[in-house]
Amino acid sequence: MFSRFISTVTAIVIGCNIAFADENTQAMILEPSKEASHHYSFDVADMLKPGKAGYFALSPAHKVIGPVYSKENASEYIKEIFGLLIQAADSIASEYYKVGYDDNVTYWTFLVTALAIPHHESKLMHARLADRDLKRLPMCSSDYNELRAINSSKVLSVLQMIYREPTDPILPNCSVINKEPSVQQVLISTVNKEDVGFMQLNGRAFREALMPDVYLNVNNSARFGTYHYYDKFREIRSNFAKYSCMKGLNPYSDHELTKASMQFQLVQGTWGSYNIGNTLSASVCRFSNKAARNNEYDQDFKKHLEALVILNTSIYHKYLPENSVERRALDEIIYNFRSIFTKDSEVERNENVQAVLETDYISKYSGGSSKTVFTPNYYINTPTLILRHAPSFDPQWACGKAHVSSLKVAKKAPNLHVEKVWDFLNPTTKKHEKWAQVRVSKYADNIEMTSEENYCYIYGRDAFFVDANLISKVQNKGLTNTDLVGTVTQRPRNPNILEFYSWDSSIIGQVKPLSKLSIVEMALQEIKVRDRISGDLKSRNIKWYKILIPDGSGRFGWVSEQTFDIVTEK
């Protein structure tokens, strides 16, 4: 009863804000009331404010495929984001639009849903450009790039494995990034540090959303997110009778308020289920239950929806140029959606939407690549490998060094790899002086360049000459991240159980020890120890090993050298 009351009130509020259509006015179809237009106003630039969002700074070797926001190109950025969203939404919801289905109202409602959800989730910010000289934005946050800010062990394990792969990291340390003239940054939620991109897809629940193919590709992000909430939208749309907040609503009714609240509530219910993750009645109808936990999120979403369909104060309205095909398409979508509130709604407008659907927003980015071009196949078998720009031991030909901290680890660990281009015997010097030409990632932590000059280093084209005896072939290619095999034994406190900890020290898995396990990475934790005799605090590093928990769950856990012995295989 209460929810019906709320929905009726909502509908009345909506109804009050609507002016009727003037079919001769092309650009602005329905004017909002003057009073209302001063209400909610949103701006993509809000996401530039400090603390508003978290960002990963990308290695310049890995670019985002798709539009990247900067203050100068804001209008173009929103145009492209709008186009990609509409294309993604149409590609799946067009089933409602087919001749004979007679459910165009639902089609237009989904297009509005597709525009409203990312508008609320991220204010349409996916990736932005930070320029060192302009100093408008911080270049890099080490908490994010070095993943210290990430709480979820699941998200951490994927990011660690794919984005922090030390040979050619997508997220290098800030010390490397800060030297660059400009850097692309991609969005991650500051609240849970799990939701990524402008769709704010949960990386813990959707491992795919974290993959560079999705996260660093705006079009794929749009499609992945849109498809995900279409799932929810479709289920709710087919099940009105199941939801208390949708019951009794009839889109074909002549009664305006019933129709209005149905469409409006379908969008709200879809977002609610997208936010929570399921289509249980309590989740879908959370927006209509003021007493429900987190109902305030729904109230906030409603502001974004109203800015889009009632007040014309959305980010799309702000940035899409009045005469652009995208702006006219936006007006058509809003008109078609709002026409369900009015009696004379027969004339549907879709010429500009059609034009947007036929526009190519993608191919101009096809030259970019979010995938690595660097194929490590050799490891360094010396503490320091001198990188030279000619096959000569003369110091003047040295361009830099690759440091190896521990040779014992180097044999198996993945963080010291190079890509061998070719090798040869130097014909001008000693007979057996074998040289190799190798490529290294400029952004790897272990590389120290001594010269920035072009002849020394042009990433992706040139390669360095090294003594071929100082590099060795990696045998098991394809397992570069998990080929350090160790035998784990436990110290006496519980010799029968090997416990795995998550990053926040909770136990996340147990298996029997004394089995061979793949160590994915090692981390050092600095602790303070009080000396028993002098009483002074001293620093000591403890080694932690990240290991795939062999219980079939595919999860990673950490074990510490304090409680376990790890005998690495020779």
Next chain:
Amino acid sequence: MRSWFYIAFIVAVMWFAISHFSDTSARTNRIKKLFSSKKTMVAQAYVEQEVKLSAPEIAKPKKQTEEKDVLSELILSPEQQDIYTVLDENKHLWGEIFDQSKGAVSKLGKCLKTLDRCGERRDNGYFDPNRTSTHADLNRVLMAMQEIVRQSPSFYNDLNRNEIIGLTEINNNNTPILAAQLLLTGDVSDGEFSQMLSNAKSLTGPVRAMYLSVLANPPAPLKQAHVSAVFAALANRNDRYTAMEVQKKLAQYNLTQSQFVAAIKKSCYLSNDGSGENLWPIVRRNIAVQSQAMGYILNPDKLGCQAPIVR
């Protein structure tokens, strides 16, 4: 005299050993407690000192097994996107992959039926009980098993079919489909097929519709049971979402002409879902499309399904 000295010495050694071990035990309990809680610097220092004391008692490895966790490295690793390429490149490991997959299926299948879905549920935050990353892992394992069995049918006999049948109850978009396809790569008994049919009741929406289409070639004695399962899904007024999805796939269930018409009539009620909305255009379109796919000439308007338009 000397023997007394030996006895005294042994007693002293035993006393020392007992007191030392009991002390270590008490300390290790404290270590555990500290380690399970949030690490603080003070706690770390304490742990550090305690571990040093018990260091001489480090257990030595008794034996080393050669088994490698190939499932995690090849099939479940976030880096390995294309399972089929991975399998092609590692044919020599199929035995191990298959063995470990069986273990994973058993464990994940069980814990995905618990309320917290293998620990994925959180009190506050995103949680879709039918679509977690553990579901995704299980699906990858099933895809790998299916590919291995398809190329080397001898592996089929090694399957724990009861456990795989259990997976067909999991209401994930892919799990029941993949599990059923895996089972149907070989011969299942009538009893097993019947169990698979009965598990369809746990599924909803497009998953159930798709699942029933995977089972559309039942053994002869179970043909009627399959048709009944389709009819039951269509006629369930409490789950119109599923009924509508099954209606959209009617042509895929190998129904006879009379069964097809009966199925449509059973789902006529969908044209009015109780909300007052006239859904006849949608139902009409489903009927037209499915009839066309079956090669029948059927005029939906003459079936008597059309509900009066509610205004």
